[in-house]
Structure formats: C-alpha cells, structure tokens
Amino acid sequence: MIRKPAVAGTFYEGTRESLKKRIEWCFKHKMGPGVIPDKIGNKRSIKGVLAPHAGYAASGPVAAHTYYKLVEDGFPETFVILCPNHYGIGSGVSAMTSGEWETPLGNVEIDQEFAQQLIQNSDIIDSESSAHLREHSCEIQIPFLQYFKEDFNIVPISMWMQDVETSHDIGIAIKETVETLGRDTVVIASSDFTHYEPQEAAYTKDRQVLDAIAQLDEKLMVKRVFELNVTMCGPGPVAATIVASKGLGAQNSEIIKYGTSGDVIGDKREVVGYASAIFW
Secondary structure: OEEOOOOEOOOEOOOHHHHHHHHHHHHHOOOOOOOOOOOOOOOOOOOEEEEOOOOHHHHHHHHHHHHHHHHHHOOOOEEEEEEEOOOOOOOOEEEOOOOEEEEOOEEEEEOHHHHHHHHHHOOOOEEOOHHHOOOHHHHOOHHHHHOOOOOOEEEEEEEOOOOHHHHHHHHHHHHHHHHHHOOOEEEEEEOOOOEEEOHHHHHHHHHHHHHHHHOOOHHHHHHHHHHOOOOOOOHHHHHHHHHHHHHOOOOOEEEEEEEEHHHHHOOOOOEEEEEEEEEO
16 A cells, blocks of 8 residues: 655645755754755664654754754664544554555655564554544654655554553553564654644743653653643654653653744744654
C-alpha cells in the first residue's frame, strides 16, 4: 500500500521544487536556525526529538531547529514517528505496519520488521492503517527528513489514547523492539502546544510544560497539561518519546526553540505554541 499525501499543497507545498524551497525558507527564517546543515553527521547520540506539526509557513522555522540537530547528529536506520490522532479514526493506538508513504520528495518505506515486532511487544498498539490516511501530524515530519536523505525507514504511530499508562506501554515497547532487533532508531514526538490563546498566555502555560519535558519527567508534564488546561495536542506522543528515550539511555534533554504562530506570522491575538527539543 502507498499512503498518499493528505496535506501536500495545504500544510506544505505540493511540488518537489517548491517544497524544497519552503524547507530552505524554514531553516533560514529569523525564527529558524539561520542556516541549512551542509552534511549529515555521524555522532548518533540522539534517542528522541520533539517537533511541531502545523503548516510549514507557521511552525516550520521552529521545526527546523529539531531537524538541524538531527542532521548534525546523524541519521538512524528507522524513525518511529508518534503523533496524535486528530480525527478519531482507527483504534486507540494505530501503527501502520507495511507499505510506503509518498510525499512530493519521494517515497519512504515502513520498517515492517520493526512495526510487527513492536506490536508483539505492546499490549495496546494495533496494526491499523485507516488512522493515518487523513492525519497530518506524522506526514508533516517526513519531508524535513527527505530533504537531507532518501535511505531511511519510518514506523508511523497515531495515538488517540494519550494517557500516561498508554504512553508508558508504547515507550517501553519501542525500547524493547530496538533492543530485540538491534535497530538504530530515533523517536519523533509530533506535537503542538497551546492553541488559540493570546501570546502571553501561551508563553506562560507552555513554559511550565516545557520545564517538565526538560526534566525528562513525563508524569509531571502530563500533570501540568491537565492542571493548567494546556491545549497541547500531543502529550501522549511526547510522554512516550521521553519513556522510550530514557529506556534507550537518554539522560539529557534540551529545549532548543520555543515560539508561536504569532512570532512567525505576526498576529499575536490567538496563537499556537511550537517547540523543538532533543533527548540524548
């Protein structure tokens, strides 16, 4: 099965050359890193990352910070991409276990062996492709990777259930699968933060959640999301990524960049918060 792009031409440009130019714009933007990495590194210390998933015109410059660090660190064999389920389609936790994902920059294969082993190691992940057909929050990550390299695999997982227990199950299953297969892997958490509040309110709330992420404390993060009523759409993916990253040896976290749609577009009356982070 080839999963066709759902948001090409809307969340990002729909042709190869225009998409490449948009990605370059993201890196060079004043809210971005300022430069495009000129080569892929080989350190491979990063276990997990956090990146936003709104349209590139709004969140792309913040996302570029995450991908700058990933490129600098080096590409793994497989990226496990954890995203929220915005449409309620599919099961509670849905992994696509075979096929390819298409974008204007080409096709990326699913790591079928990893995906199938992951389901065996989890009590809650189902093999379910329907959850991914319309979902943008995984798709939006892939062109950033394809810009730099063609030869890598993905395991896309859509989370409708985002409680701490579910996230813990997924994180441990990822860690066990990596160990079983000996696969070089990075986990990508796809999430935006506060939605449609004034800039100052978004900054105040999101900073407290990001403080918990910086502590690698997934329970504190989820607690603050609920206590502060933070309209973060991907606490589950972030929590699961923290669990998996710590299981794979991560002891450090860095919040690389935080900003809002208002910082990029200019309208600060009702913004959406975006953050980039790495775990190693």
